[in-house]
Amino acid sequence: MRTALYCRVSTDQQVRDGDSIQAQLSALKSYCEKNGYDIAGIYTDDGISGTLLNERDELQRLLDDVRSGKIDLLIFTKLDRYFRNLKHYLNTQEVLDKYNVPWIAIWENYETRTPQGRLMVNQMLSFAQFEAEQTGQRINQVFSYKKTNHEALSGKVPYGYKIQDKHLVIDPEEADIVRQAFHIYIATGGISETLRQTEGLGLPKTQRAMKLLLQNRKYIGECYGIENYHDAIIDKDTFELVQKMLKRNVRQNHFRKYIFSGLCTCSDCGRRLIGTTDKNRSRGERYKVYRCMGHYRAIKDCINSKSLNEKKLEKYLVENLKELAFGDISVKDKRKATNYEKKIANTEKKISRLKELYLNELITLDDYKHDLAAYKADIDTFKAEARKYKGTDKKALYDLVGRNLADWYWTLTEDERRVIWRSVIDQIYFDNDKNIKIVFR
Numbered sequence: 538m539r540t541a542l543y544c545r546v547s548t549d550q551q552v553r554d555g556d557s558i559q560a561q562l563s564a565l566k567s568y569c570e571k572n573g574y575d576i577a578g579i580y581t582d583d584g585i586s587g588t589l590l591n592e593r594d595e596l597q598r599l600l601d602d603v604r605s606g607k608i609d610l611l612i613f614t615k616l617d618r619y620f621r622n623l624k625h626y627l628n629t630q631e632v633l634d635k636y637n638v639p640w641i642a643i644w645e646n647y648e649t650r651t652p653q654g655r656l657m658v659n660q661m662l663s664f665a666q667f668e669a670e671q672t673g674q675r676i677n678q679v680f681s682y683k684k685t686n687h688e689a690l691s692g693k694v695p696y697g698y699k700i701q702d703k704h705l706v707i708d709p710e711e712a713d714i715v716r717q718a719f720h721i722y723i724a725t726g727g728i729s730e731t732l733r734q735t736e737g738l739g740l741p742k743t744q745r746a747m748k749l750l751l752q753n754r755k756y757i758g759e760c761y762g763i764e765n766y767h768d769a770i771i772d773k774d775t776f777e778l779v780q781k782m783l784k785r786n787v788r789q790n791h792f793r794k795y796i797f798s799g800l801c802t803c804s805d806c807g808r809r810l811i812g813t814t815d816k817n818r819s820r821g822e823r824y825k826v827y828r829c830m831g832h833y834r835a836i837k838d839c840i841n842s843k844s845l846n847e848k849k850l851e852k853y854l855v856e857n858l859k860e861l862a863f864g865d866i867s868v869k870d871k872r873k874a875t876n877y878e879k880k881i882a883n884t885e886k887k888i889s890r891l892k893e894l895y896l897n898e899l900i901t902l903d904d905y906k907h908d909l910a911a912y913k914a915d916i917d918t919f920k921a922e923a924r925k926y927k928g929t930d931k932k933a934l935y936d937l938v939g940r941n942l943a944d945w946y947w948t949l950t951e952d953e954r955r956v957i958w959r960s961v962i963d964q965i966y967f968d969n970d971k972n973i974k975i976v977f978r
Contacts, residue, residue, distance in 0.1 A: 539577035539609045540569055541599055545618045546583060558583055561614045568612060568643045577608055600629065603636050611640035616647050616658065626658075687766050695755050696740060697770050705760070705767040712770045713831075714738045715756060717811060719771055719779055720830050722751060724813040725795075726782060734798040734812055751779050795825060796847060796955045797965060803829035804968035806839035807921070815844060824848060827967070841969040850965070851954070853973065855946050859938050861975050877923035881916055888912050934961040934977050 544561040558581050569576055580595040602608050611633065613619050619626075619642070630649070633640065641648040648654045683689075688703045697715040698705045718740055722731045728744045728751075741747045754760075757776045758769035795812030803810055810827035817824060825847040831839035854861070888909065895905040937957065946954070966974040 538574050540574040541608045541611045542579045543613045544581045614644045616642050736799045794951050801827045801965045803841050804966040805841040806831040845967045862934050874923050877919045880919045884915050
């Protein structure tokens with residue numbers, strides 16, 4: 538007899554009962570061997586709920602084989618591995634009846650070869666469906682209670698938040714980046730430009746994902762349709778302005794591209810400088826600049842109110858590239874870089890000692906995680922500072938200097954200029970005194 542073996546397990550069922558695919562399959566094969574049945578096919582739906590008929594691809598493949606006349610008998614371990622919904626069972630059973638294919642649950646006293654067996658199956662499935670509905674009702678009650686207490690309903694949280702004591706709380710560092718994304722979009726009017734200027738900061742990398750971030754009402758503290766569910770990262774006026782711009786598909790600044798987006802950093806607070814425009818009052822023309830949103834919109838805790846003019850920065854680089862690339866690093870800068878490297882090494886030693894304390898049960902896991910996060914943050918800071926004072930010996934930069942950049946640079950498109958600078962520059966630091974420091978790759 539050509540026999541089909543069907544296995545299914547949902548993740549929670551497998552953890553709870555140990556009723557794995559492997560265990561079911563082993564039992565079914567043994568049953569076939571004992572009864573002299575030929576295995577015509579094996580069908581496994583792994584990690585799929587019994588109530589989700591449309592997602593059980595293997596069951597659909599099984600029914601296709603039944604319709605093709607390839608199956609004489611269907612076996613599975615238990616009835617709840619086959620169905621938990623009476624309506625779905627009856628619809629599927631109609632196909633099996635049409636092609637005279639009975640089934641047997643080998644771990645239970647259920648089968649469809651007799652009228653009595655079918656009656657017992659219908660009764661059992663009615664109880665199983667009732668149980669599933671009761672479970673769903675209990676889950677809804679739990680969710681309702683959590684919403685009343687403004688608790689997070691899942692472990693997945695938007696960038697900028699974290700879960701603490703079952704509630705969404707703001708992650709200060711990530712929240713700052715989210716604010717920057719919103720203000721970049723307002724300044725440039727383009728999702729593509731927002732992606733370019735937030736590159737490498739941990740935000741979405743696709744236009745669709747960035748748009749979803751900008752539309753996420755959780756950033757104004759709203760969740761599940763409930764206002765003030767948790768603390769807001771974005772004020773409502775800013776959020777609504779972005780929604781209007783997205784709805785109208787606004788593209789401000791005529792698709793302006795910022796050549797140094799993602800490269801410019803504020804020396805005073807360490808945040809990225811954001812590309813925007815300023816207006817020449819005498820000529821009435823607009824020109825591109827980079828500003829620290831820590832001073833203007835995002836946080837307002839930075840003293841750097843100056844703007845870095847893009848065209849002037851280009852001119853400065855073109856005219857002084859040789860000196861910038863080959864100029865001797867001052868003894869003071871070398872000493873600073875060395876000091877930061879020593880701090881990095883010392884902090885790494887502290888991490889090793891911290892791990893030993895935890896392994897020897899001298900500190901708790903919470904203390905270990907807290908101190909480890911602090912040490913890693915210190916290392917990131919020291920590395921960033923050390924980069925300011927290091928020189929470079931990269932071939933790409935030297936090749937660029939040797940090609941007499943001033944003779945041909947201004948004939949390039951903005952996209953081509955952007956590619957050039959991103960290939961040789963790691964960071965451009967700019968402070969409130971308009972000092973510029975270039976750190977090459």
